[in-house]
Amino acid sequence: MTANGWLQIALFTLLIALLVRPLGGYMTRVFQGERTVLGRLLGPVERLVYRLAGIDPTSEQRWLDYALALLAFNAAGVAALYALQRLQDVLPLNPQNFGAVDPALALNTAVSFATNTSWQSYAGETTLGYLTQMMGITVQSFLSAATGIAVAVALVRGFARRNSQAIGNFWVDSTRALFYVLLPITAAATLFLVWQGVPQTLDSSIGVTTIEGGQQLIARGPVASQIAIKMLSSDGGGFFNANSAHPFENPTAATNLVEMVLIFLVGAGLTSTFGRMIGNERQGWALLAAMGILYAVGVLAVFTAESQGNPSFAALGIDQMPGALQSGANMEGKEVRFGVATSSLFATVTTDSSSGAVNAMHDSFTPLGGGVLMANMMLDEVIVGGVGSGLFGMLLFAIVAVFVAGLMIGRTPEFVGKKIAATEVKMTMIALLCVPLAILGLAATASVVAPGLATLGNSGPHGFSEMLYAFTSGAATNGSAFAGLNANTPFYNLTLALAMFVGRYFVIVPVLAIAGSLAAKQLVPRSAGTLPTQGLLFVVFLVGVILIVGGLTFLPALSLGPVAEHLAMSSGRVY
Amino acid sequence: MSRPVLRVIGRRFGETMSDLLMMALVVGAFALSAAYALFCDDLARRPAATGEDLG
Numbered sequence: 127m128t129a130n131g132w133l134q135i136a137l138f139t140l141l142i143a144l145l146v147r148p149l150g151g152y153m154t155r156v157f158q159g160e161r162t163v164l165g166r167l168l169g170p171v172e173r174l175v176y177r178l179a180g181i182d183p184t185s186e187q188r189w190l191d192y193a194l195a196l197l198a199f200n201a202a203g204v205a206a207l208y209a210l211q212r213l214q215d216v217l218p219l220n221p222q223n224f225g226a227v228d229p230a231l232a233l234n235t236a237v238s239f240a241t242n243t244s245w246q247s248y249a250g251e252t253t254l255g256y257l258t259q260m261m262g263i264t265v266q267s268f269l270s271a272a273t274g275i276a277v278a279v280a281l282v283r284g285f286a287r288r289n290s291q292a293i294g295n296f297w298v299d300s301t302r303a304l305f306y307v308l309l310p311i312t313a314a315a316t317l318f319l320v321w322q323g324v325p326q327t328l329d330s331s332i333g334v335t336t337i338e339g340g341q342q343l344i345a346r347g348p349v350a351s352q353i354a355i356k357m358l359s360s361d362g363g364g365f366f367n368a369n370s371a372h373p374f375e376n377p378t379a380a381t382n383l384v385e386m387v388l389i390f391l392v393g394a395g396l397t398s399t400f401g402r403m404i405g406n407e408r409q410g411w412a413l414l415a416a417m418g419i420l421y422a423v424g425v426l427a428v429f430t431a432e433s434q435g436n437p438s439f440a441a442l443g444i445d446q447m448p449g450a451l452q453s454g455a456n457m458e459g460k461e462v463r464f465g466v467a468t469s470s471l472f473a474t475v476t477t478d479s480s481s482g483a484v485n486a487m488h489d490s491f492t493p494l495g496g497g498v499l500m501a502n503m504m505l506d507e508v509i510v511g512g513v514g515s516g517l518f519g520m521l522l523f524a525i526v527a528v529f530v531a532g533l534m535i536g537r538t539p540e541f542v543g544k545k546i547a548a549t550e551v552k553m554t555m556i557a558l559l560c561v562p563l564a565i566l567g568l569a570a571t572a573s574v575v576a577p578g579l580a581t582l583g584n585s586g587p588h589g590f591s592e593m594l595y596a597f598t599s600g601a602a603t604n605g606s607a608f609a610g611l612n613a614n615t616p617f618y619n620l621t622l623a624l625a626m627f628v629g630r631y632f633v634i635v636p637v638l639a640i641a642g643s644l645a646a647k648q649l650v651p652r653s654a655g656t657l658p659t660q661g662l663l664f665v666v667f668l669v670g671v672i673l674i675v676g677g678l679t680f681l682p683a684l685s686l687g688p689v690a691e692h693l694a695m696s697s698g699r700v701y
Numbered sequence: 702m703s704r705p706v707l708r709v710i711g712r713r714f715g716e717t718m719s720d721l722l723m724m725a726l727v728v729g730a731f732a733l734s735a736a737y738a739l740f741c742d743d744l745a746r747r748p749a750a751t752g753e754d755l756g
Contacts, residue, residue: 189742190738190739190742193738194735194738197731197734197735197738198731200731201727201728201731204727204731205724205727208723208724208727209714212713212714212720213709213710213713216706216709216710217706226713229717229719229720229722229723230719230723232723233723233726233727236727237727549744549745552744552745553741553744553745556741620726623726624730627730627734631734631737632734632737635734635737635738635741636741638738639738639741639742639744639745642745643745
């Protein structure tokens with residue numbers, strides 16, 4: 127672990143901490159319908175969209191209507207992306223003349239991007255034409271992020287409102303998220319990426335003669351615009367198969383830093399939005415502090431594990447430590463230009479959030495390093511988390527925390543002035559149990575059926591980790607891959623599509639039900655018996671609840687995968 | 702869109718069993734989610750059996 131590495135981690139953390147408050151304040155104004163700096167420019171466009179779509183922006187929806195609108199909107203997104211892939215051979219902007227995508231792969235990809243997962247069983251540069259990348263993948267990155275933000279804002283309104291039957295209007299929330307938050311930041315980020323050398327062109331791949339005299343096809347395309355929203359939306363689906371390890375997606379140290387900042391930006395900012403909308407900024411900071419503790423533990427654990435290198439090399443007398451002549455430590459699967467520190471940081475950030483973008487191959491991380499990445503996702507991606515989904519995931523755990531605390535002291539649990547009653551606890555448990563059910567159920571199934579085992583890249587605990595990682599990544603809507611597994615088979619394409627679907631919509635629906643239930647309630651005045659939820663005690667308690675719920679649920683599976691592999695590696699056996 | 706393109710679209714989505722199966726899966730999954738939302742609505746309206754308010 128080098129001082130340079132720590133400095134880079136500290137710089138990233140500081141940047142996020144500095145950006146939370148201004149962005150949180152801006153998003154508060156956006157979602158409360160107040161005047162913003164971009165209002166004069168984008169207001170007419172927003173109103174035109176409402177007029178064309180026949181939306182009355184002043185009318186609000188009950189939670190069930192909100193949920194059904196969201197499902198219908200996302201169903202249309204899945205259908206459109208599926209059709210684009212299946213028809214790309216007869217549609218324009220396909221200079222490489224790629225054929226239609228296989229039906230099961232097209233379904234997997236359509237569900238993947240509509241659910242903000244971006245699991246990719248395909249290599250972008252050899253599978254998808256430019257029209258599919260732009261109108262399919264990129265558009266869904268925007269829309270799925272807008273959907274996530276809308277759900278988070280609806281839940282925050284549930285806490286903020288009293289005696290209200292409505293939680294907002296899905297069409298208005300998603301439109302405002304799109305126009306005022308996602309599009310402006312993406313436009314700026316795209317220009318930055320182009321400046322740094324990321325291609326943005328509709329020209330086809332270039333054929334070149336290499337120094338050795340061989341022929342090579344260099345893929346390019348409308349990359350910068352897709353990468354900007356890929357990062358900001360915490361979607362993570364790359365233009366190229368190597369994702370952010372590819373020099374055309376992530377060419378410089380500056381783009382590496384900015385891409386990581388973009389991953390956390392909106393998710394972290396929404397904690398401040400939550401605090402402001404409920405009229406208690408400290409509560410937002412408390413949630414961010416809980417996220418921050420889990421983030422710090424994760425990055426420390428991964429950086430430490432990767433810095434140790436492989437003990438098998440040490441036993442052979444090979445120097446694998448960083449020095450003047452080598453990057454050092456566990457460099458397998460890592461870009462030399464990023465090294466262990468920023469690869470560990472990027473991997474932690476991408477699994478803390480629901481991004482799934484990678485600048486190193488997670489399959490090549492040490493068993494414990496890879497195990498921490500899996501654990502980050504298994505905690506329901508609440509460590510900043512996905513755009514919107516991180517905040518509502520953390521609020522679900524906050525409900526569990528106050529419920530457990532209520533049981534301990536024998537009082538009805540309250541959170542930010544709302545009584546947490548049977549309805550909220552039931553919905554929270556449904557939402558929190560769906561994800562582990564999908565991960566463990568499908569990983570167990572894949573472990574015992576021939577199609578699940580047929581395409582593993584490794585045997586033993588590492589092979590099990592590959593399957594467990596895939597379903598964890600799918601159900602947690604992350605999308606990163608433990609590269610050893612070939613998932614482009616009908617079995618994995620369909621089971622992973624199911625995992626992504628359950629992980630997204632079977633969580634969102636109960637979250638909206640909680641929003642509706644809370645919005646209808648009165649505010650409870652604070653009393654001597656009210657559990658303070660803004661201080662250090664609650665933050666530590668909340669972190670404990672997240673770790674215990676996540677830990678107890680997944681510890682047996684993690685023991686069979688990364689923990690067993692680590693113990694085997696320590697005794698000289700690798701898989 | 703030109704007529705040959707429309708013919709390709711019609712053929713691809715109308716005659717291929719795998720496309721029909723995938724479309725059925727999408728429709729079925731979202732229909733299931735809508736039913737799940739109605740179930741949650743029903744659950745949310747149901748009064749708690751006992752001990753809802755401990756305070």
